[in-house]
Structures are given as structure tokens and as C-alpha cells.
Amino acid sequence: MKALKSVNDFVIKFANVNGTGSASANNLFAKALFRMGLPVSPKNIFPSNIQGLPTWYEVRVSEKGYLGRRGGVDIILSVNPQSMAQDIREIEPGGYFIYDNTKPLDLRLLRDDITIIGLPLTRICNEKYKDPRQRQLFKNVIYVGALAALLDMDFKVLTDLVADQFKGKEKLILPNINALELGHQYAKDNFDCPIGIRVKASDKVGDKILLDGNTALGLGAIYGGATVAAWYPITPSTSVVDAFDKYARRVRIDPGTGRRNYAIVQAEDELAAIGMVIGASWNGARAFTATSGPGLSLMSEFLGLAYFAEIPTVLFDVQRAGPSTGMPTRTQQSDVLAAAYASHGDTKHVLLFPSTPKECFDFGAMSFDLAERLQTPIIMLTDLDLGMNDNMSDPLEWDDSKEYDRGKVLNAADLDAMERYGRYLDSDGDAICYRTYPGTHPDKGAYFTRGSSRDEQAVYTEKGEEYEKNMLRLLQKWDTIKEYVPGPEIIPAAKPADMAVLYFGTSEASSREAVDYLAADGIALDSMRVRAFPFNHEVEDFIDRHERVFVIEQNRDAQLRTLLMAEFEFGPDKLKSVLCFDGTPISARNIRKQIMEHLPGNNVTPLHRKIRANRVGERA
Amino acid sequence: MSYQIPKFRHPDLPVNELGYTKAAYEGSISTLCAGCGHDSISGALVRACHELSIEPHKIAKLSGIGCSSKTPTYFLGKSHGFNSVHGRMPSVVTGAAMANRELLYLGVSGDGDTASIGMGQFAHVIRRNLNMVYIVMNNGCYGLTKGQDSATADEGSAGKKGDVNPFNAIDLCSTALQMGATFVARSFSGDKEQLVPLIKAAMSHRGFALIDVISPCVTFNNTAASTKSYEFVRDHAEATGTVDFVPMRQEITTSSRPGAAHEVTMHDGSVLRLYEDADTLNPFDRRSAMMALMDHQAEGTILTGLIYLDKNSRDLHDVLETSHRPLNQLEEGELCPGNKMLVNINASLR
Numbered sequence: 001m002k003a004l005k006s007v008n009d010f011v012i013k014f015a016n017v018n019g020t021g022s023a024s025a026n027n028l029f030a031k032a033l034f035r036m037g038l039p040v041s042p043k044n045i046f047p048s049n050i051q052g053l054p055t056w057y058e059v060r061v062s063e064k065g066y067l068g069r070r071g072g073v074d075i076i077l078s079v080n081p082q083s084m085a086q087d088i089r090e091i092e093p094g095g096y097f098i099y100d101n102t103k104p105l106d107l108r109l110l111r112d113d114i115t116i117i118g119l120p121l122t123r124i125c126n127e128k129y130k131d132p133r134q135r136q137l138f139k140n141v142i143y144v145g146a147l148a149a150l151l152d153m154d155f156k157v158l159t160d161l162v163a164d165q166f167k168g169k170e171k172l173i174l175p176n177i178n179a180l181e182l183g184h185q186y187a188k189d190n191f192d193c194p195i196g197i198r199v200k201a202s203d204k205v206g207d208k209i210l211l212d213g214n215t216a217l218g219l220g221a222i223y224g225g226a227t228v229a230a231w232y233p234i235t236p237s238t239s240v241v242d243a244f245d246k247y248a249r250r251v252r253i254d255p256g257t258g259r260r261n262y263a264i265v266q267a268e269d270e271l272a273a274i275g276m277v278i279g280a281s282w283n284g285a286r287a288f289t290a291t292s293g294p295g296l297s298l299m300s301e302f303l304g305l306a307y308f309a310e311i312p313t314v315l316f317d318v319q320r321a322g323p324s325t326g327m328p329t330r331t332q333q334s335d336v337l338a339a340a341y342a343s344h345g346d347t348k349h350v351l352l353f354p355s356t357p358k359e360c361f362d363f364g365a366m367s368f369d370l371a372e373r374l375q376t377p378i379i380m381l382t383d384l385d386l387g388m389n390d391n392m393s394d395p396l397e398w399d400d401s402k403e404y405d406r407g408k409v410l411n412a413a414d415l416d417a418m419e420r421y422g423r424y425l426d427s428d429g430d431a432i433c434y435r436t437y438p439g440t441h442p443d444k445g446a447y448f449t450r451g452s453s454r455d456e457q458a459v460y461t462e463k464g465e466e467y468e469k470n471m472l473r474l475l476q477k478w479d480t481i482k483e484y485v486p487g488p489e490i491i492p493a494a495k496p497a498d499m500a501v502l503y504f505g506t507s508e509a510s511s512r513e514a515v516d517y518l519a520a521d522g523i524a525l526d527s528m529r530v531r532a533f534p535f536n537h538e539v540e541d542f543i544d545r546h547e548r549v550f551v552i553e554q555n556r557d558a559q560l561r562t563l564l565m566a567e568f569e570f571g572p573d574k575l576k577s578v579l580c581f582d583g584t585p586i587s588a589r590n591i592r593k594q595i596m597e598h599l600p601g602n603n604v605t606p607l608h609r610k611i612r613a614n615r616v617g618e619r620a
Numbered sequence: 621m622s623y624q625i626p627k628f629r630h631p632d633l634p635v636n637e638l639g640y641t642k643a644a645y646e647g648s649i650s651t652l653c654a655g656c657g658h659d660s661i662s663g664a665l666v667r668a669c670h671e672l673s674i675e676p677h678k679i680a681k682l683s684g685i686g687c688s689s690k691t692p693t694y695f696l697g698k699s700h701g702f703n704s705v706h707g708r709m710p711s712v713v714t715g716a717a718m719a720n721r722e723l724l725y726l727g728v729s730g731d732g733d734t735a736s737i738g739m740g741q742f743a744h745v746i747r748r749n750l751n752m753v754y755i756v757m758n759n760g761c762y763g764l765t766k767g768q769d770s771a772t773a774d775e776g777s778a779g780k781k782g783d784v785n786p787f788n789a790i791d792l793c794s795t796a797l798q799m800g801a802t803f804v805a806r807s808f809s810g811d812k813e814q815l816v817p818l819i820k821a822a823m824s825h826r827g828f829a830l831i832d833v834i835s836p837c838v839t840f841n842n843t844a845a846s847t848k849s850y851e852f853v854r855d856h857a858e859a860t861g862t863v864d865f866v867p868m869r870q871e872i873t874t875s876s877r878p879g880a881a882h883e884v885t886m887h888d889g890s891v892l893r894l895y896e897d898a899d900t901l902n903p904f905d906r907r908s909a910m911m912a913l914m915d916h917q918a919e920g921t922i923l924t925g926l927i928y929l930d931k932n933s934r935d936l937h938d939v940l941e942t943s944h945r946p947l948n949q950l951e952e953g954e955l956c957p958g959n960k961m962l963v964n965i966n967a968s969l970r
Contacts, residue, residue, distance in 0.1 A: 277715055
């Protein structure tokens, strides 16, 4: 057997039982590597459950800075017998299986192409601790200590981290360090340390931070000046409002009165949540809601109202695997079409696609400017992978010289200077009209907001030509919007290329890595990351000048590709799909494989077309 | 349409403390059916707001969908209005009220909009004790879709089509009491003398104030077999007692009548006087109010007037401890912590 050997380049997966406190120990492991200057990307793969079911934590370490999922696992750290059979099968040949050998391993699970390392974790805990809860918690810390020896991690970094983590609860520091030492010592005494896979301190992290997208987004809402948050709890979006709450308690308390400069309302459902956001925004406050797919479905009717009545609305959708309840704790990018065209009638909504915590923060704050400037819903589509996992990110920054763009709003003096106010009168030619807040002026500027058809003075009308004029203005506004939303990010290949990849959101890291792999094989691909809908002309030009564009996305139905074809009328032969929808983040190896299959000479029919062809009795 | 608003105004029309005549509180011409109860309620709202000397632009009027929800066009033309989606007005008002606590929020809804599609939001806006007036124009049927029974139609009642309603009626006042409402009243569109002071009291209440106003539908539900017809309601209404409302600053003597059982000082300093029949109910006791509603229901009569008032009501802003200044008036400097804090946050994430 040839054991895997590598330095600072591997994937390790922890197999735990949920509700046993493993998350903080695993986090400690990942953070320690990060502090050793190594790019890491930890991913929680957890069940929709509170206690007792299998849960995994996958950490990729990559000195080259590849932060997407690579695919495959080199080391499994297994403390969950429930999933052991599945876990051991998953290891790459030459990899390592580290497990709690207090109970002997089922011989049927043995593989002769991997290295098996047994740590008597339960036995050590039972000998050392009396309290059952301590036995459970410290078991996790002990295996982190053992890994430190097996992988040659800097032990001091670990102990410093423990001290940081328990700041304020000092009496917990020493017992945790003791547990780390127990594991460390056991591994040193019983194994040849380090194993073939190891780490070495490096300097590839720079000023980067490790942060989850939802926290960044909650902070973005604080910086963007949100004062009203209305929401209904739903995984994986809940921590957005939690973060908003946490920071608001810190920075939004009026120093004189102790009262709160914000209001958070936990609504009875998502319909009410979005209704509250619309009511608050209509009344001149910056407001937002955070939700996931099922919530987005419920919010559809109100989104149509906000589109038609032109009320700023900010909605953060942290996507999860659908349809219906789907897989609530697994990731996907499958709300693209539902969000883009949410609600009955002719509607289109602005979408933002962040791909890092920094962008969650930036786009989160920017959403409020966009919503007020454009007077329409702004839907930010992030996902569970970005929202709930710690992601390595550029540090957060705020330009203190920048001012909020509160959009076109008239005050009392403006109204006095006007002859006649029309809420839906396009006086500037950009199809964006002027709002007034309730209570502005005793005689002027009041109007009736409604979801029914109205004329430029906001008076109800059923005249077809008035209705049509308004709908065409909204379409013209759609063009104005293209000037405001973030444009795409284009990265050319090292040599001229007639093929390209197009991706968005959390597919970025794996896509970049796959493009590097393919370049090494001599296949040059230009890259474009789409950051918003509507797409601007740069998106169109980019697709136009390539013969073939691989659209990479994490859903079954190629939703972004559908959107591109609907908006630009590109043919299906030009846009080829690269898809992943099993609920895990798309991996670089998967992308490379699918692109290879599409290349000339590799005549493989994509899965979904094969199915369709079979159904109608054609030959695939 | 029920009436034309004449352009001519009598030169000696009374003005209120702000110098406004009633005309300043009117809206566009109603497009409802002639004789619709809703138009009388609109008239009562105009009168109440005028007499209370509320600045018209300091009121926001919001509604859902249906005949009732169309009425905000027909009163308070100088106020911002919002005709939202069916059954969802309470959430829109909640957001609006969070943004600016200084306006008076007037929600207008119907029985379909409240007791069916909007039942959830109705229950929860009460539970939060949002500071608003919630008027239900209750006619027991769906007018705009031609007369189907609504959830407040009484069992055994029949509208124009003649089909007898087989289902239990949802009683909005009882529901509101159950959900913790801090002001509950019922009235009749045909009784402005009762309705106007109730509206004034509701507007002075800090917290959620429901007025369930029975408002006959002349087109679909004003039949001999209907329990929401003008005739039936006139014959079967039993008032809790009369109510006088004395606005803040006004000399108490001016409208004083002897024999008031209670005087309640409202949040804004105005005084509510109740002249009531002590046997009917104690309007400051939720259990008594519930009992009175149930007793009248058992007798087949309709209890009207002020049914319940919580004198110690704490509204949602009190509970959430929001700033005394409206949130929509806070400046960027107060809202955005600036880059310095991010430097610290970044440091904690390394």
C-alpha cells in the first residue's frame, strides 16, 4: 500500500453525532490551522435534527488557497459508529482512518489500501472523567490533541486558541488544555508522528478573516442603516437576524435614553415578515427580512405588490435544497428562477449573488441603497454553504466618507416648490419616480399606494393605455437598474480561449480551481462570475464572443442558464450546463469531470437530456 | 355610487382647533352601492377626525382587499393611504408603525379580509398590541365577488341567494378578547351617535383598538333572513351604555352629563365617560366582557358599545423599547458604526 503523503494539502472529515459538542472542537482544529497561516475551508454537513444523528465536518487545507470543495477525503476522524461503514468507504486509497477503538472495528469494514489508526477515546475519557457530560465533551478535545501530534500542528497555537475561546470563563481553560495534552501524548506515545499527511506553518493567510456569511450579512444590515428587521425563523437564514440582533445591542442603543434605535419583530409567518418590511420601507425606514426557499414562496404575493407599487424591499434568501421542505440543512442554488420572477403577472426582481463573507457584507449594506434608489425589491441570493460555514474572506471594510443613497424622496420644501406632484410621474426620464413619506406635508404629496392599476397621479384606473404605459415604464426602469447593480467579474485565460465558464455565488472557488486543473491539461477557459440580475451588456458580450460557455450552478434545472436564455435568447447549444444538486457544495473535481465530458470528442449526453430523450422514446 | 360630494361648502361651516372644516377630512367620491353601510362608517371617521382636530397628514390609513378596503379612498384625502394585499394589512401597519411611531395608524378591513384570509395576521397584530385603530366593516358577506357568506355570517342567516349558512360565525370581538386585545368595541354603521365617540376613544387608546362595526350590505345581505340586515341589527342591538368622549384640553364641563359610571383618562389626556348599565358588564374586566358577549349571543342579541378597555395597555414600542424618536428619522451617523468597529471585528476573526 502506498500511503498518501502531502504537506499542507489535504481533506479531513470528522464524523460525529450531533448534539455532542463536537462543533466547537472541530472549529478549534480548523481555526488553529488558519492561525498557522494555512488557507482552510471548513464545512459543516449536518442533519435537520437537534441530537443523535450523524453530522460531519469537512476541512480542506490548501496552501495554494483553493477554498472550494475538492472532492474526496484523505483522512476520516470517526467517533460515530452509525456512519462508520459509509465513512470508511469514502477514504481515498492511501488515506487514513482514525477512529475510537475502545470498541474493536467491525472486521468487515477493514480496507487494506488505507492506514487505520485507533485511539481509545472513550476509554481515556472514562478513566479520566466521572461526569458523563464531561466524558462526552472532552472526547472531542482529546482527538484534536491527538491530531495535533499526528499532523504535526503547532501545539501552542491550539492552547492559545483555547485561552481566547474561553475568555471570561477562565476556569474552563485548564481542563481543555489538559484534554488536548491527553490526546497529544497518547498519539506521540503510540504512533510514528507525524503521519504521511502533515502541516507546516506558512504565510498564505495574510490579513484574511474566518467568518460565516450570515454574520457578515447581519453586520451589513447594521452598516446599511437597517432599523426594522421582520422575520420568521427558518434554517439556514436564522443566524442573519441573530447577528443583526447581536450587533444592534452593541451599537444601536441610544446613549441618552437607553432605548433601541432598531426594532426586530419575529413575525407569525413569512407573509407577515415581508408585509412588515414593505410597511416600514413605505414609511421611510430601512428594513429587511431574511428567509430561505419556503419563505420565498410564501412571500411571492407581497413581492409582486412591492414591484408594482414600487416600494423598496430588501430580502435576504439563504438558499437550501428544495423543492418543498427538501433538505433543510443542505446547500443549493435553486431559488434563482423563483426569486427572479416571483409573483403572478409580469414581474422581474433584482438579484444579487455574493460569493464571500466580504461580499455578503458589502452587498448586504448595498441592498438598502439599491432598494431605495430603484424602488423595487432587492433579493440577495446567498446559500447555506456561504451563510453557515466559516469562510476565509478578505477583511470587512467600510468607507467612512461614503453616504447612504436614500433615493428620490421629496420633503416638504420640495413639495412646496412643485406645482403638481405625481407619485408615478417619470420626470427625470430614468423611469424612477419620486416618493413621499407619510406625514411630510399638510396639503401636498399624499397619495394612495395600491397593488391595483393606477395612473401617474396614483389614482385608480382600469384604462388599458394607462396600465400599459406604467408597465412599459417599469420595463424601462429595468434598463436603469442595469447601471446600478454590480457587474460581472471577468478573468481571462492565460492564452486566447473560445470557451468559457460562467458561475455565480458559492460555485466560485471550485470553478476557479477546476479552470486551473483544465489549464494544466491544455484546455484554456475564460471565466466570468455573474454578480447580479438583471445582467448587463458585459454579460451578453462575454457570452457572445465565446463559442461555448459552461454555466456552472448548484441546482438540477440549470436555472441561471434558463434565465440567460430568457433574457438574451442565446441558444441551448452555446450554453452547456455543469450541475451539482446533491446538497453538498459543488467540487472542483466534479466540475472538471463534467466539462471534460462536454468537450468535443467526449460525446456524452448530459444526464437530464438523456432522461428526456428516453421518455419520448428517442435514441439518446 | 352612494353620494356626490358637493363642491359648495357653507361659509359658516364649523372649524376645529386647527382651523379646518370637515371638508379637509373628506376623500374622493365613494363608488360603493347606494345605501352601503361602509359609507356611513367613512362619514363617522371623517367626523371623529375633524372633531378630534387631528392633522390629516398625521394619519396613515391602510387596508386589505374588498369593499371595505376600498373605503380609505373615500375619506382623509390628505393622508397617505395603502391598499395592500388581501388579509395582510396588519403586517403592513406593523412595519409602518415600527418605522414611525408618531403617526396615527388607521386600519380598515372587512369580515372576509379579517376573519378568513387575514385571521392569522389579525390574531397576531392583537397579540403584539400594536398601537393602531382597526375598523372592521362587517357585513357577513363577500360583496365584490357577489355575496358569498363570510366567516362572520351567523349560522342560519341567509343572504340574497337564499342559501342558509350552515357554519358557526366567528365573533371578532370575542376573538380579539381571547388574543389579548386592549380595546374592544362593537357598533353599527346606522348608529353614528355611538360610533363617533367610540372611534375617538379608539384613536386615543395606546395599543390595539378594535371596532367591529356591523355594516349591512344593501345589495347581497340586507334580506329578511339575514342577521346582518339594517332591520335585524336595529331590532337586536343592545348597547352596553352610552359613551362620551372629551378630547384633551377641552373643558370637562362643556359636554358633561351627570351620572357617568366611569371616567377614564386616556393615554393622550382625553377623557372617556361611560354611562352604563351596571348589569351588562364591567368593561375593565376581560372575563366580564367575555361573559357579556356570550350571554348576548345566547339570547340572540348583539352587544354594542365599548366592551373592553385595558387602562394599563403597553404597546409594541413599549415592549420592544424602541427609541422615542421615530426610527425613520435617525441619521446615518447614528445608524452606521463606521470602519473603526470593523477593524476590531476583523481582529477577533483571525
